Amino acid sequence: xxxxxxxxxxxxxxxxxxxxxxxxxxxxxxxxxxxxxxxxxxxxxxxxxxxxxxxxxxxxxxxxxxxxxxxxxxxxxxxxxxxxxxxxxxxxxxxxxxxxxxxxxxxxxxxxxxxxxxxxxxxxxxxxxxxxxxxxxxxxxxxxxxxxxxxxxxxxxxxxxxxxxxxxxxxxxxxxxxxxxxxxxxxxxxxxxxxxxxxxxxxxxxxxxxxxxxxxxxxxxxxxxxxxxxxxxxxxxxxxxxxxxxxx
Amino acid sequence: xxxxxxxxxxxxxxxxxxxxxxxxxxxxxxxxxxxxxxxxxxxxxxxxxxxxxxxxxxxxxxxxxxxxxxxxxxxxxxxxxxxxxxxxxxxxxxxxxxxxxxxxxxxxxxxxxxxxxxxxxxxxxxxxxxxxxxxxxxxxxxxxxxxxxxxxxxxxxxxxxxxxxxxxxxxxxxxxxxxxxxxxxxxxxxxxxxxxxxxxxxxxxxxxxxxxxxxxxxxxxxxxxxxxxxxxxxxxxxxxxxxxxxxxxxxxxxxxxxxxxxx
Numbered sequence: 459x460x461x462x463x464x465x466x467x468x469x470x471x472x473x474x475x476x477x478x479x480x481x482x483x484x485x486x487x488x489x490x491x492x493x494x495x496x497x498x499x500x501x502x503x504x505x506x507x508x509x510x511x512x513x514x515x516x517x518x519x520x521x522x523x524x525x526x527x528x529x530x531x532x533x534x535x536x537x538x539x540x541x542x543x544x545x546x547x548x549x550x551x552x553x554x555x556x557x558x559x560x561x562x563x564x565x566x567x568x569x570x571x572x573x574x575x576x577x578x579x580x581x582x583x584x585x586x587x588x589x590x591x592x593x594x595x596x597x598x599x600x601x602x603x604x605x606x607x608x609x610x611x612x613x614x615x616x617x618x619x620x621x622x623x624x625x626x627x628x629x630x631x632x633x634x635x636x637x638x639x640x641x642x643x644x645x646x647x648x649x650x651x652x653x654x655x656x657x658x659x660x661x662x663x664x665x666x667x668x669x670x671x672x673x674x675x676x677x678x679x680x681x682x683x684x685x686x687x688x689x690x691x692x693x694x695x696x697x698x699x700x701x702x703x704x705x706x
Numbered sequence: 707x708x709x710x711x712x713x714x715x716x717x718x719x720x721x722x723x724x725x726x727x728x729x730x731x732x733x734x735x736x737x738x739x740x741x742x743x744x745x746x747x748x749x750x751x752x753x754x755x756x757x758x759x760x761x762x763x764x765x766x767x768x769x770x771x772x773x774x775x776x777x778x779x780x781x782x783x784x785x786x787x788x789x790x791x792x793x794x795x796x797x798x799x800x801x802x803x804x805x806x807x808x809x810x811x812x813x814x815x816x817x818x819x820x821x822x823x824x825x826x827x828x829x830x831x832x833x834x835x836x837x838x839x840x841x842x843x844x845x846x847x848x849x850x851x852x853x854x855x856x857x858x859x860x861x862x863x864x865x866x867x868x869x870x871x872x873x874x875x876x877x878x879x880x881x882x883x884x885x886x887x888x889x890x891x892x893x894x895x896x897x898x899x900x901x902x903x904x905x906x907x908x909x910x911x912x913x914x915x916x917x918x919x920x921x922x923x924x925x926x927x928x929x930x931x932x933x934x935x936x937x938x939x940x941x942x943x944x945x946x947x948x949x950x951x952x953x954x955x956x957x958x959x960x961x962x963x964x965x966x967x968x969x
Contacts, residue, residue: 497878498849584956586963604749629876632748632905633949634959641956658878661908665952701879705886706908 460486464522493663494656496673502656548619550610558598565594604635624655628662660702712737717769729755731923742900744914752923753903761789783814788865792872797856798844805840811862850881870902874909919943
């Protein structure tokens with residue numbers, strides 16, 4: 459479904475070219491949850507943004523290919539790229555309240571989804587959010603972090619994307635809301651769609667993923683089944699797992 | 707008799723246009739000197755509001771907070787109760803050097819204007835910080851470094867009560883363990899009382915002597931941490947623990963929400 463072969467991603471800072479990530483190779487198949495674990499600052503967000511060319515082109519340079527339905531996302535034309543991002547590969551990024559335009563109420567986002575009130579209402583109810591009429595009138599500053607997270611998630615899955623990419627979905631919310639998102643994600647995956655999640659939350663990784671890889675020292679280990687990831691850890695993340703077990 | 711450092715009686719706090727939204731609803735508790743109290747609960751349960759009331763940033767609508775501070779703080783500008791806010795990446799002024807930030811703390815504490823370089827070096831040793839950091843600005847520090855400098859800034863004041871608002875959130879496990887061990891070490895060195903807010907029960911289990919569980923502005927269960935973790939009595943506490951295991955069904959979440967919202 460998605461095949462990533464990136465030789466390197468480099469960043470130019472004041473005429474210095476620095477390699478941020480190298481040798482990133484993986485494939486995403488339908489119906490599975492892929493998870494990338496890594497410490498703060500390991501480059502997780504940079505990696506997922508590179509997949510649909512979301513990185514700032516003036517600073518970042520990607521050498522490689524990201525094949526989606528036989529086409530290289532990194533070289534398709536802008537119109538095609540927008541369609542892919544709109545309908546096929548959707549993101550929930552970090553810093554959620556700031557992802558909404560502060561001058562537009564939530565109704566604006568319902569309208570641009572092109573869907574009628576009924577399917578949206580159904581989803582709102584399942585994520586235990588206020589009803590369509592109430593939430594439509596709210597502005598971004600009036601919603602809590604937990605609500606923003608569930609709403610962003612809802613907007614991401616409304617067009618039923620083949621691939622959903624989540625950046626640290628558990629960082630700003632409590633476990634009840636994480637449970638709700640997990641349930642909704644399970645449902646989305648059961649329809650044959652896939653998810654790619656980056657996080658530093660091992661507990662979440664353990665519960666939600668089918669396959670896990672670890673990002674460290676600028677590169678990504680190969681994806682392994684959850685069981686083998688934890689029972690036979692690679693030296694590159696042994697300490698990380700040990701610390702987690704200590705804190706559990 | 708117990709040595710009580712902080713006593714909270716029938717605390718209420720309302721917010722909103724006409725003080726119409728009750729955020730803290732009749733909370734009372736005592737904190738023993740030298741203990742670590744953990745406050746757990748979902749977002750929106752009133753944890754951070756309670757923290758702000760305790761350190762005097764917010765004024766209660768009604769009720770009383772009494773402290774029994776042991777040293778004379780009358781001549782000191784900083785308060786004996788200090789709070790570490792949630793780290794949103796702006797804990798340390800992005801334009802100021804670490805050295806100046808710490809020096810200001812010493813100045814406030816002592817009312818003396820000098821460079822305090824020996825004292826700052828000493829603090830750096832305790833915190834196991836690299837000396838290069840001294841000349842870096844807030845914006846050049848990583849999240850974990852910012853947090854350690856922010857704790858150092860507080861420790862210089864030698865508070866008697868330290869309030870921590872989600873000190874472990876948005877960090878990877880290694881950074882969490884570093885902060886946890888640092889706080890334990892500081893606690894031995896400076897012997898203060900801690901009130902630690904966290905939605906992560908696992909971490910509180912490693913740090914707190916007593917736990918209070920909050921829901922919708924009330925304390926629903928409190929007591930010895932070990933007892934609560936091994937044998938939670940309140941249904942909401944049980945719910946919170948099972949939520950952490952991420953095994954709840956939609957029906958379970960719904961029914962708990964409903965039940966508690968009717969109370």
